[in-house]
Amino acid sequence: MTEPQDQPIDDAVLEALRTSVGGDDAFVADLVGTYLTDARAQLDAIDAAIRTGDAAALVRPAHTLKSASFTVGAMRLGELARTLEQRGRTEALDGTAELAADARQEFGAVDEALAAWLREHGAATP
Amino acid sequence: MTPITPATPATSDAAAPRPEGGGLALVVDDSAVNRKLLGQLLTTIGLRTIDAENGADALAILRDDRGRAVDVILLDVVMPELDGYETLAAIKADESLRHMPVIMVSGVDELDSVVRCIEMGATDYLPKPFDPAILRARITASLADKRLRDLEKEYLERQTATNEVLRVISTSAFDLDTVLSAVVGTAARLCHADHGAIYLREGDAFVAAASYGYDGLVEFERVNPLRPGRDSLVGRVVLTGRPVQIGDVLADRDYGLALAQERFGFRSLLGVPIVREGEISGVIAAARNEPRPFNEAEVLLYAAFADQAAIGIENARLLQTIERQKSQLSRFLSPQVAALVSSTDDEQLLVGHRRQITALFADLRGFTAFAQQAEPEELLGVLAEYHAMMGEQIVQHGGTLEHFAGDGMMVFFNDPTPQPDHVERAVRMAVAMRERFADLARGWRKRGYELNIGMGIATGYATLGRIGFEGRYDYGAVGNVVILASRLSSEARRDQILLDQRAHAAVEDLVDVEPVGELQLKGFSSPVPALNVERLRPAAEVAVG
Numbered sequence: 001m002t003e004p005q006d007q008p009i010d011d012a013v014l015e016a017l018r019t020s021v022g023g024d025d026a027f028v029a030d031l032v033g034t035y036l037t038d039a040r041a042q043l044d045a046i047d048a049a050i051r052t053g054d055a056a057a058l059v060r061p062a063h064t065l066k067s068a069s070f071t072v073g074a075m076r077l078g079e080l081a082r083t084l085e086q087r088g089r090t091e092a093l094d095g096t097a098e099l100a101a102d103a104r105q106e107f108g109a110v111d112e113a114l115a116a117w118l119r120e121h122g123a124a125t126p
Numbered sequence: 127m128t129p130i131t132p133a134t135p136a137t138s139d140a141a142a143p144r145p146e147g148g149g150l151a152l153v154v155d156d157s158a159v160n161r162k163l164l165g166q167l168l169t170t171i172g173l174r175t176i177d178a179e180n181g182a183d184a185l186a187i188l189r190d191d192r193g194r195a196v197d198v199i200l201l202d203v204v205m206p207e208l209d210g211y212e213t214l215a216a217i218k219a220d221e222s223l224r225h226m227p228v229i230m231v232s233g234v235d236e237l238d239s240v241v242r243c244i245e246m247g248a249t250d251y252l253p254k255p256f257d258p259a260i261l262r263a264r265i266t267a268s269l270a271d272k273r274l275r276d277l278e279k280e281y282l283e284r285q286t287a288t289n290e291v292l293r294v295i296s297t298s299a300f301d302l303d304t305v306l307s308a309v310v311g312t313a314a315r316l317c318h319a320d321h322g323a324i325y326l327r328e329g330d331a332f333v334a335a336a337s338y339g340y341d342g343l344v345e346f347e348r349v350n351p352l353r354p355g356r357d358s359l360v361g362r363v364v365l366t367g368r369p370v371q372i373g374d375v376l377a378d379r380d381y382g383l384a385l386a387q388e389r390f391g392f393r394s395l396l397g398v399p400i401v402r403e404g405e406i407s408g409v410i411a412a413a414r415n416e417p418r419p420f421n422e423a424e425v426l427l428y429a430a431f432a433d434q435a436a437i438g439i440e441n442a443r444l445l446q447t448i449e450r451q452k453s454q455l456s457r458f459l460s461p462q463v464a465a466l467v468s469s470t471d472d473e474q475l476l477v478g479h480r481r482q483i484t485a486l487f488a489d490l491r492g493f494t495a496f497a498q499q500a501e502p503e504e505l506l507g508v509l510a511e512y513h514a515m516m517g518e519q520i521v522q523h524g525g526t527l528e529h530f531a532g533d534g535m536m537v538f539f540n541d542p543t544p545q546p547d548h549v550e551r552a553v554r555m556a557v558a559m560r561e562r563f564a565d566l567a568r569g570w571r572k573r574g575y576e577l578n579i580g581m582g583i584a585t586g587y588a589t590l591g592r593i594g595f596e597g598r599y600d601y602g603a604v605g606n607v608v609i610l611a612s613r614l615s616s617e618a619r620r621d622q623i624l625l626d627q628r629a630h631a632a633v634e635d636l637v638d639v640e641p642v643g644e645l646q647l648k649g650f651s652s653p654v655p656a657l658n659v660e661r662l663r664p665a666a667e668v669a670v671g
Contacts, residue, residue, distance in 0.1 A: 013255065020258040021166050031166075035159045060156070063204045067233055068159040071255050082235070 008109035013073030058088030149197030181208025227268035305438035306336035313431040317424040319412035357382030363397040374417035478591030487615035489534035491578040523555035549632035582614025584626040613647040623659040
C-alpha cells in the first residue's frame with residue numbers, strides 16, 4: 001500500500017518514471033499531458049455516475065484514474081480514486097459525492113504540481 | 127548492380143529466437159497514459175506495438191490481418207466493452223489464438239484477479255506501476271516461449287508438407303507433372319511465396335514444366351526459353367550452380383525479363399538448382415510480388431524441395447526407361463516373361479522353380495519339302511504369316527512362348543502367371559490354331575504349297591526358370607512333360623491335336639476325342655496312350671479371354 005503523501009505528486013515516482021524511459025523529458029511531458037486530459041474526463045464520468053446513482057458506471061473511470069494517477073506519482077488522488085472504485089464495486093454510494101469533490105480539488109493541486117515539475121525539468125508546460 | 131545473394135547469409139527475418147525483442151506487442155488498456163507508457167517502454171526494448179482501448183478492439187485486431195504478426199499481448203484487467211477476463215476467455219477459446227502469450231497488466235491490489243487470469247491460461251502478469259526491468263524479463267520469456275512454439279509449429283507444417291510430397295512422389299511416380307506440381311506448390315505455400323515454378327533442361331535451354339500461382343507461365347516461358355546468363359534468375363542459377371536471390375528485380379540492372387515482370391508482377395526471386403548426377407537438370411524458383419527477400423530457412427527448405435524434385439525426375443525417367451525396355455522386350459519375349467524380367471518381386475521365379483504346366487508343341491507337316499523347293503522370300507513370307515497367326519493366338523490365350531524354331535514352336539501355360547485352367551487354355555488355343563491354319567493353308571495350296579499342322583499337348587510337372595548362360599538366357603521349361611508334348615507333336619498326323627491321358631482327363635467334358643491307340647515314343651519305355659481332339663463340344667465353344 002502507498003503511504004499517505006504530504007505532496008500532491010511523489011517526486012520519486014515521477015523521477016523513476018522518467019528514468020524508466022531513459023530520461024526522455026519530452027515523452028514525460030507528453031504523458032503528463034495525456035494524463036491531465038484523461039483525468040478531467042474521468043472526474044466528469046465519476047460525477048455523472050454518482051449523480052445518477054449508477055454504481056457500476058463509477059467503477060471504471062475510478063479504476064482508470066487510480067491506475068494512471070499512481071503511474072504519474074499522484075498518490076493521494078490515486079488513493080481517493082481507489083476508494084471511489086471500491087465504493088462502486090460494493091455499491092456503497094453514500095458520501096461518494098464528497099469523495100468526488102475531494103478528488104477534484106486534489107486534481108487541481110496535482111495539475112499545479114505537475115506543471116511545476118515539468119518547468120523544473122525544462123519541458124514545456126502541457 | 128545488385129549482387130547475387132548466396133544462400134548462406136541470414137536476412138532480418140531469420141527464425142532464430144532473439145530474446146532482446148524484435149516482436150510485435152498488442153497493448154490492450156483503456157488508459158491512454160498506460161498505453162503510451164507501455165508503448166514507450168516496449169519500444170526501448172526493441173518491440174513494435176499496436177494499441178487497443180478495450181477487449182473488443184483487441185479481438186478485432188487479432189482476427190484480422192494485423193493479428194497474424196502479433197507475438198505477445200499485454201492485457202489490462204479492468205476495461206470497458208470487453209474486460210480482461212472476457213477477452214482472455216475469448217482468446218483461449220479461439221484455436222488460432224490460443225497459443226498467443228498473454229501478459230496480464232494489473233495493479234498490486236488486483237493480485238486476486240491475476241491469479242484467476244493465470245488459471246484461465248494467461249502466461250504471466252506485469253504489476254503497475256511498470257518497472258522496466260520486470261517488463262523486459264516478462265516480455266523476453268514470453269517471446270522466447272512463443273518463438274519456440276512457432277518454430278515447433280513451423281517444423282510440423284514443413285514435416286507434414288514434406289511427407290505429403292514424398293507420398294505424391296511414391297504414388298504418382300509415373301506422372302512427372304503431378305510430382306512437379308506437388309513440389310512447386312508445397313514449397314511456395316510453405317515459404318509464403320506468391321508464385322513458384324520448376325524449369326527443366328531441354329537441350330541447352332530451360333523450360334517451365336510446372337508452376338504455382340502463375341496464370342499462363344508454362345505457355346509464356348515455352349515461347350521464351352531461358353538460357354544461362356545474368357538476364358534471368360534461372361540463367362543465373364545455371365551459371366553459378368548455386369541458390370540465387372534477386373532482392374528486387376526492378377532494382378537489378380542486369381535483370382532482363384521486363385516483359386515477364388510486367389505480366390506477372392514479381393519483385394523478389396529465389397532460384398535453387400535441381401542437381402542430378404552432378405549436373406543441373408532443372409531449377410526450382412519462387413517469387414514474391416513485393417520486394418521481400420527469402421530468409422535462410424526458406425532457402426534451405428527450397429534446397430530440400432529441389433532434392434525431392436530431383437528424386438521425382440529421376441524416378442519418372444527410370445520408369446519411362448523401364449516401360450520402354452518392357453515394350454521392346456515384349457517384342458522378343460512373351461509378355462509374361464517380359465513383365466517378369468522387369469519386375470524385382472519375381473526374381474525368385476527367374477531363379478528356378480517346379481510347377482505343373484501344360485506344354486504345347488506345334489510343327490508343320492511338309493515343311494522340309496516346301497523349304498527345299500521354295501525361294502527364300504516365299505519361305506520367309508509363309509513363315510511370317512504362320513507366326514503372325516500363331517502369335518496372335520498365343521497372346522489371346524495367355525500362353526508363354528518358349529521358342530520358335532523354323533516351323534516349330536513350344537508354348538506353355540500356368541507359368542510364370544498361374545492359370546488354374548491351363549489345360550483348357552492349351553486345348554482351346556490348339557483348336558483355334560487349327561481352324562486359322564486351315565484358312566492360311568487354303569491360300570498356300572492355291573500357290574502350290576501343301577502344308578499341314580500337327581500339335582501335341584501334355585500336362586505335368588516341369589522345372590522352369592532362366593536357362594542358358596551369361597549373355598544368352600532364355601526363360602524355359604525342362605521336364606518329361608516337355609519331351610512328351612514334343613513327341614506327341616511329332617507323331618501327330620495332319621491337323622491332329624494329340625493329348626496325353628492327363629491332359630485329356632482335365633478337359634474331357636469340353637472336347638470330343640478319338641483315341642489313336644498307344645504310341646511307342648522315343649525315350650519312353652512303355653507305350654503312351656494318346657487321343658486326338660476332334661472338336662470342342664458345342665456348349666464349350668466360347669472363346670477364352
